[in-house]
Amino acid sequence: MKLIFGIGLFLSLSLLCYAQEIYKESMSLMGSDFEITVVSENEQAGAQYIQIAVDEIKRIEKLISSWDQSSQTSEINRNAGIKPIIVDRELYNLIERSIAISKITDGAFDITYASMDKLWKFDGSMTSLPTPEEVSQSVARVGYEKITLNEDEQSVFLKQPQMKIGFGAIGKGYAADKAKEKLMQLGVKGGIINASGDLTVWGSQPSGKAWQVAITNPMDKNHAFTKLPIMHGAVVTSGNYEKRITLEGKTFTHIIDPRTGYPSQGILSVTIFSEKGELADALATSVFVMGIETGIDRINQLPNVECIIVDDSGKIFTSKNIRINNNEN
Template identity: 60%
Template sequence: MKRLVVIFSMLITTYGWSQNTFKRSLMLMGSDFEITVVAPDSAAADKHITNAVNEMERIEKLISSWDPDSQTSEINRNAGKKAVLVDRELFELIERALGLSQLTDGAFDITYASMDHIWQFDGSMQKMPNSEEVKASVAKVGYKNVELDKINSAVYLKRSGMKIGFGAIGKGYAADRAKKLLRDMGVSSGIINASGDITAWGLQPNGAPWKVAITNPMDKQKAYGTLPVTEGAVVTSGNYEKYVVFNGKRYSHIIDPRTGYPSNGLVSVTVFAPKAELADALATSIFVMGKTVGLNRIAQIPGVSCIIIDDKGTLFASEEIEIAKL
């Protein structure tokens, strides 16, 4: 297997851009998105990017749990009552999400939306919730209580009050769909940054690969270096901005859906995968699973690798990745 030399920083750097590279920044899914394409002129680029934006807005309407008219909201409203017929696209997304839940032993779980949000990471928490509050907060969470009817493309949440949500997978899926659409339209090269969920294909106009960099969470002002990406996705999850500290222990905003307690011990996880949807889900899962289990689980998935930074600033990586600091 070809070894990757990975060096860190969290800016996207694109050296050697020419006038044939076009970029648009905008808000989608409540987050900052940036779409970059290589095209012969600005008119062609604008058309391509607009079509990609329209596709991501379509996906947002399909998966949004905030839109009362979405199929996702319809599923949630009927929890414990009846199965809901949904578009095949949504059904298959939920099916893949449940597969990821099995793969990660529930560290990833789209029914996390059922949680009572008793942890606050805005500076307002003065003490930890007690064990009974934590236990109650995840009482309705559990991917095994999602029932799928593949023949009729129907989804049923078995317990009243259950909810599904795509916060840990939706942006990655939208980026993948936009990338596919652009490639189908003949866009030979581009990079999509869906609020940190990055997917790229092709080369820059000067023949160089796109360059993605990953922040050093212990000192965001200093860069380790960059990683060339010509095909695939890179997603980084970090807890260095949203966390609380009690009794000298740091608790991340990433909650274990199985226990209701925040993850701890890691500050940054970067996953490299063929698709952003997969990388998105796994980056969150590794935070919950921890370094040892996370590295072991990633090693079992073909074409996927990761870099982990613990709360002491130590780097750990999949075997096929070679870390080279500047």
């Protein structure tokens, strides 16, 4: 009888496991299109989990937004060149990690990029190129080394007046990480936080199979050039093939090198794979700026990070642990 009971219990648990289904919702958050997917036992629980993720993302946005004048980030910016601002430990640590990424990428990633004037516009309104003097003046306020952190006071100080920090190149990835962390703590076995195509993934589908992540072909956005199984981590793609302008016979794209003030060149898309969406988000833009050779070399030195680069002729380059069969395409 004990054996029969044991078998019955096993079958019941198995049926409960396979009774779980995928639930997803789309919404606008942090100025972007988000889609949140969870594996849950029923629609009501799925909706509750998704709302918890939304609330966490909104909390992060409130903390790091440079548009919200009541945020700590805005207070830091208002007091640039005036005084240090004491901030929450969470924001302090995010800024500290951002500076560390700046050092790793030789300044290709820099949250003080927000200090630059909006010299480059990719909405069709630009009729002439900015002058070298304008670009130089704009870049003068940029530089992660101009951020002073005081660990004891937990304060942040921007040394130069009119400096600003912004988390546009790291914020969505960080928010997705925090939402994922929240849901995992609640026992959600699998899901995807999709921030405008930047994916943070954990667990598996109800069948036990890994999530399939499609890598878009920038030469043909309606088709993927490969699909990869992912069970834990982040996949972030930055593309330079949509926002572009042509002036004086040259084409310029929207990813700007914060060190020079000029658009990066030669790359169409960069896809980064890492354990954290925060790091993947930051590195995707950084590799654009560093270029193919330097970018791949830097990625190869980082543990548990990989990349796929497509140059402006459609040629594919990868870090050392990725192999794509159709490289010749």
